[in-house]
């Protein structure tokens with residue numbers, strides 16, 4: 639009897655030590671390099687520039703009709719894309735050769751997300767919204783703007799993809815990448831701000847129709863969820879969550895997109911496990927708070 643209780647006690651001790659080791663390993667690997675610092679207040683640049691982020695119409699106007707909401711949720715996706723651009727642009731000249739492969743993986747994930755975002759908008763979201771509001775061409779401006787920077791975006795991909803595919807990451811040249819990014823930055827930034835205004839403007843004329851409001855809301859939210867989940871659970875999804883700033887706009891979007899906490903944890907931590915080296919370059923840590931950009935820490 640004494641031996642049995644000793645055995646149980648020892649087993650419990652082993653389990654507790656094992657859990658403690660796992661927790662310690664987890665927290666040490668996910669701890670930001672400078673947890674006390676606020677990168678937004680630091681003299682070092684962070685991901686809110688050089689391309690400026692877009693303010694959500696809900697935060698700006700206090701309105702919460704379906705179009706203002708749809709435009710605001712779109713703005714959150716756009717800001718993840720803009721932070722992505724900024725993290726690549728700011729860090730590229732400072733990445734060490736040993737990190738080139740991870741940096742290229744991170745950068746190509748950004749490209750994949752932007753491309754899929756636009757393909758999904760053109761194939762599904764825009765036609766549906768135009769049909770529901772009964773206004774063909776309501777989003778024509780957004781369609782047209784996609785083409786103003788696509789050539790530069792494709793050059794971005796065509797420069798990085800062969801380096802990765804042929805195992806020639808050591809040939810990476812930051813100046814080449816920056817000149818490609820400079821070539822499309824203006825049109826790119828304009829579009830990611832302008833599309834939000836175009837969608838939000840629909841609220842001026844269309845929200846008095848209750849049936850319309852009931853139809854449009856789910857169109858935006860279903861599209862948003864499907865578009866994110868289709869994009870890639872082990873690359874685009876972790877990229878997105880690690881570039882959503884949970885402190886932005888006074889924490890208004892800390893729990894966006896809404897989902898149970900364990901699922902959010904799994905999407906970031908389990909989904910992010912496959913290419914964990916890539917996420918060093920993201921604007922936010924695993925806790926969703928801004929982190930000092932990895933390549934600018936020294």
Ligand SMILES: [Fe+2]
Pocket residue numbers: 712716755759833
């Ligand atoms: Fe968009």
